Amino acid sequence: MTPGARVAAAIEVLDQIADGRPAEQALTRWARGNRFAGSKDRAAIRDHVFDVLRQKRRAAAVGGGQSGRALMIGALRLAGADLASLFDGQGYGPAPITPDEITQSAPLTQAEEWDLPDWLVPLFQDSLGDDAGACAKALQQRAPITLRVNLAKTTRDQAIEALTAEGIDVRLNPLSDAALSVTQGARKIRNSTAFTTGLIELQDAASQAVVQQLPQGGRVLDYCAGGGGKALALAMTHQNTVFAHDIDPARMQDLPTRALRAGAQVTLLETQQIAGQAPFDLVLCDAPCSGSGAWRRAPEGKWTLTPERLDELTKIQDDVLTRAMSLTAPGGVLAYATCSVLSVENTQRIDAFLARNLDWTCRFHRQFLVGDDGDGFFVAHLTRA
Numbered sequence: 001m002t003p004g005a006r007v008a009a010a011i012e013v014l015d016q017i018a019d020g021r022p023a024e025q026a027l028t029r030w031a032r033g034n035r036f037a038g039s040k041d042r043a044a045i046r047d048h049v050f051d052v053l054r055q056k057r058r059a060a061a062v063g064g065g066q067s068g069r070a071l072m073i074g075a076l077r078l079a080g081a082d083l084a085s086l087f088d089g090q091g092y093g094p095a096p097i098t099p100d101e102i103t104q105s106a107p108l109t110q111a112e113e114w115d116l117p118d119w120l121v122p123l124f125q126d127s128l129g130d131d132a133g134a135c136a137k138a139l140q141q142r143a144p145i146t147l148r149v150n151l152a153k154t155t156r157d158q159a160i161e162a163l164t165a166e167g168i169d170v171r172l173n174p175l176s177d178a179a180l181s182v183t184q185g186a187r188k189i190r191n192s193t194a195f196t197t198g199l200i201e202l203q204d205a206a207s208q209a210v211v212q213q214l215p216q217g218g219r220v221l222d223y224c225a226g227g228g229g230k231a232l233a234l235a236m237t238h239q240n241t242v243f244a245h246d247i248d249p250a251r252m253q254d255l256p257t258r259a260l261r262a263g264a265q266v267t268l269l270e271t272q273q274i275a276g277q278a279p280f281d282l283v284l285c286d287a288p289c290s291g292s293g294a295w296r297r298a299p300e301g302k303w304t305l306t307p308e309r310l311d312e313l314t315k316i317q318d319d320v321l322t323r324a325m326s327l328t329a330p331g332g333v334l335a336y337a338t339c340s341v342l343s344v345e346n347t348q349r350i351d352a353f354l355a356r357n358l359d360w361t362c363r364f365h366r367q368f369l370v371g372d373d374g375d376g377f378f379v380a381h382l383t384r385a
Contacts, residue, residue, distance in 0.1 A: 004093025293376020
C-alpha cells in the first residue's frame with residue numbers, strides 16, 4: 001500500500017470508531033475485509049489511528065472537524081507531514097485537500113492544548129499541580145515499550161546481550177532494577193528467543209517499580225490480577241508464594257502459560273476459594289480505575305470516561321479496599337495501586353479508607369508521573385496501626 005492508501009484506510013477506521021465501534025474491533029474488521037494488506041501496512045494504519053486517538057481534540061481543532069478525514073488531516077498537520085503528497089487522489093489515496101481544509105484553525109484553548117475533555121482539566125490541575133500540563137501532553141505521545149528482565153532466569157546484562165543479538169536495542173530504565181526500555185526493534189520482541197524462553201516480559205517500568213517497592217517474603221495475593229503481570233513480577237523472587245485472583249477469571253486465562261514460560265509458580269484462585277487461603281502477608285489491590293496514567297496505551301478511555309463513571313469507579317475502589325482488608329494478616333501489608341493520576345482515585349481513596357478504619361495507617365505512598373520512562377501510577381502501603 002502507498003502512504004496515501006494507508007491514510008485513507010485509517011480514515012475509514014476512524015469513521016467506524018466515530019459510529020461507536022471500539023478501535024481494536026474496527027481495526028480487526030478492516031483487516032479482515034482487506035486481506036491484501038501486509039503486516040507493515042496494518043501496523044502503519046494502526047499507528048495512524050492511535051496517533052489520532054491520543055490527540056483527538058487537538059486533531060479535530062487543527063483539522064477542522066470530527067470526521068475521520070478531518071481528524072487525520074489534523075493529526076498529520078500536527079506531525080508536520082506533507083499533506084499534499086498524502087492527499088493527492090491517486091490510486092487508493094484520499095481526495096486532494098480542499099481550500100477550506102487548508103485554512104488554519106484558531107488558537108487552541110487550554111483543554112484543546114492539553115487534549116482533555118473540559119471537565120477533566122480542573123481534575124488534572126488539582127491532582128498534579130505544576131505537573132498537570134506536562135502529564136497531559138505526555139499522554140498525547142506514543143507509550144514507551146518496556147521490558148521486565150526475569151531475574152530468576154538471567155541477569156539484566158545477559159538479557160541485553162540476547163536482545164541485541166536479535167536486533168532489539170534497549171537502554172537501562174531508572175524506575176526498576178529489572179526494567180529495560182526498547183529503543184529499536186520493538187516489533188521483533190514477541191518472536192524473539194529472549195521472549196519465548198521467558199527471559200523477558202513486556203511490562204511498564206512504573207508497574208515494575210510498584211512491585212519492587214512491595215515488602216518481600218511470605219504469602220502474597222494479587223487480588224485484582226488482570227493479565228497477571230504484577231503476579232509474575234512478584235513470583236520472580238522465590239521468597240514469595242504467589243496467588244492471583246480476578247473478579248473476571250477470563251482476564252487471567254493466559255497467566256498459566258506466561259508463568260510456565262517464565263518458570264514461575266502462581267496459584268490462581270476463584271473468588272470462593274480466597275477465604276480458605278487467607279490471611280495473606282501481602283494483599284496487592286491494583287484496583288479498577290480510569291486508567292488515566294496509561295491513556296497513551298488505551299486512548300479511547302480518555303474520551304469515554306464520564307464524571308458518573310469516575311464516581312462509580314471510586315465506589316468500586318472503596319469496596320475493593322474493604323474486602324482486601326479482611327484478607328490481610330496481622331502485621332501484613334495491604335497495597336493499593338492504580339494506573340491513574342487523579343487524586344480522587346488515589347490519595348482521596350486512602351484518606352477515605354483511613355477515616356473509616358482508624359486502626360490502619362499509611363506508611364508509604366508514591367505517585368509516578370507519565371513520562372519517557374513509564375506510565376502514571378499510584379501506590380500506597382497500608383498496615384494496621
